[in-house]
Amino acid sequence: MNTKEYVAGMKAGMPVCIGYFSVSFGFGAMAIAQGLNIWQAVLISATNLTSAGQFAGLTVITSGATIIEMILTQLVINSRYALMSLALGQRFGPLVGTRKRLISAFFNTDEIFALGMAREGRLTTSFFVGAGTVSVIGWTVGTALGAFAGSLLPQTLQMALSVMLYGMFIAIVIPQAKEEKPMRFAMLLALLFSCLFTWLPLLNRVSAGLAIVICTVASAAICALLFPLEEEVAE
């Protein structure tokens, strides 16, 4: 462990820490509103560190679905991490051993991955884990406070806070959809499928977690066929 690199990572991770804090506040409030207790909400955040995955996981838990459905949901929703881990592995280089890779893996979220890849010069696991540490602290403390506030606040405020997470998803999707036509198409397809699973008879009996998986796979597969990426884009 290189202390200087670790501290540099912590500094670079501060904005992510603050962002995570505010969003996980919404997750905590939402978990409480859906019947979990504070300890359970904090446990989920401390062990998962993934906004979309946790959000979908919450849906799966509260709908009383099976473990298989939970695993399937996480596999699909978090599949992008596999791609990012591949890229991150290349960036660390062949000299970085398995133990360091196993520790770094836990912190590989969209934001920390972006920080790591943008690091000038060689990327050390110390830097990556430093950025990850402050982020996971922001994420977990935010969840705890959100859950605590959620259990005290009136129901109207609880509900409003749970919209925070949706707001974050909107903030991620819209700029991408604005920029790229295929992304716009992927968004509209997912929108359509999701509405079908909500309002169409029979389809609306499919549990919420599984519906998200089907909508995601169908939209992404159709877009991958219609608008494949250029051969070997540099990551």
Add this chain to the structure above:
Amino acid sequence: MNIYLQVLAMAVTTYLIRALPLTLLKKPIRSRFLRSFLHYVPVACLTAMTFPAILFAANHMISGAAGLLVGVLLAFKNKSLIVVAVASCVTVFLSELLIGLL
């Protein structure tokens, strides 16, 4: 179903997705379809989770719709993640408050 078992399954699956490619596979993905598919997954997934669920997030559908509209408008103007999230949140709260007063 035991909630702690569910949380464990969730954490282990998520960790393995991150850890296996980082430790085992050191070559880049070749399949053009698979790379494209993974490229579209985040947007498709986040959209499916947000809509129409956001409409049912508050007591009145109109509040959720208002929150969605404000969020989309601000995101379209490339406002930061926190600004968009807080604005949607405040909109839903004010809308519920207003309906309560009427």
